[in-house]
Amino acid sequence: MSEHTSHGSPGNRAISLDSENYYVCQRCTACCKWPGDVRLEDDEIPAIAAYLKLSEQEFLGQFTRLRSNRQGLSLIEKSNHECIMLDGNACRIHPVKPSQCAGFPNKWNFPGWQQVCEAKAIPMSNAIERGLVKNR
Numbered sequence: 001m002s003e004h005t006s007h008g009s010p011g012n013r014a015i016s017l018d019s020e021n022y023y024v025c026q027r028c029t030a031c032c033k034w035p036g037d038v039r040l041e042d043d044e045i046p047a048i049a050a051y052l053k054l055s056e057q058e059f060l061g062q063f064t065r066l067r068s069n070r071q072g073l074s075l076i077e078k079s080n081h082e083c084i085m086l087d088g089n090a091c092r093i094h095p096v097k098p099s100q101c102a103g104f105p106n107k108w109n110f111p112g113w114q115q116v117c118e119a120k121a122i123p124m125s126n127a128i129e130r131g132l133v134k135n136r
């Protein structure tokens with residue numbers, strides 16, 4: 001699978017969640033480089049705008065576009081398909097990133113996701129003890 005393959009977003013129907021393991025992100029940034037929507041929910045806008053020290057209108061104008069299905073907003077992407085918020089290997093809005101980003105691959109994924117994501121499996125019990133599992 002090419003790094004330029006689009007893997008969609010949490011609207012994917014074919015997800016395969018693993019109740020035994022939790023997958024710890026290794027920050028490889030692959031999922032920040034896939035073409036396609038980075039869904040932005042309405043209730044995520046105030047925190048991201050505040051984090052960037054922008055008004056909501058400034059944030060929306062500079063960093064968002066309509067989703068491909070025109071049913072909501074997405075972060076825009078650079079000409080190389082990277083998310084506009086990716087700065088080197090870091091997310092500019094990591095503490096307030098959209099739920100699409102925070103939820104992959106534990107809350108949504110797609111067939112074959114482990115071929116393109118470096119997240120490492122740990123037992124779910126261990127993840128719960130470490131406070132890594134939220135809103136189960």
Ligand code: SF4
Pocket residue numbers: 024025026027028029030031032104105116117118119
């Ligand atoms: S979720 Fe997976 S693909 Fe995305 S940055 Fe983490 S390890 Fe990489």
Ligand code: SF4
Pocket residue numbers: 031032033038075083084085086087090091092093094097098101
């Ligand atoms: S918002 Fe951050 S975590 Fe989400 S795709 Fe963009 S750079 Fe990656």
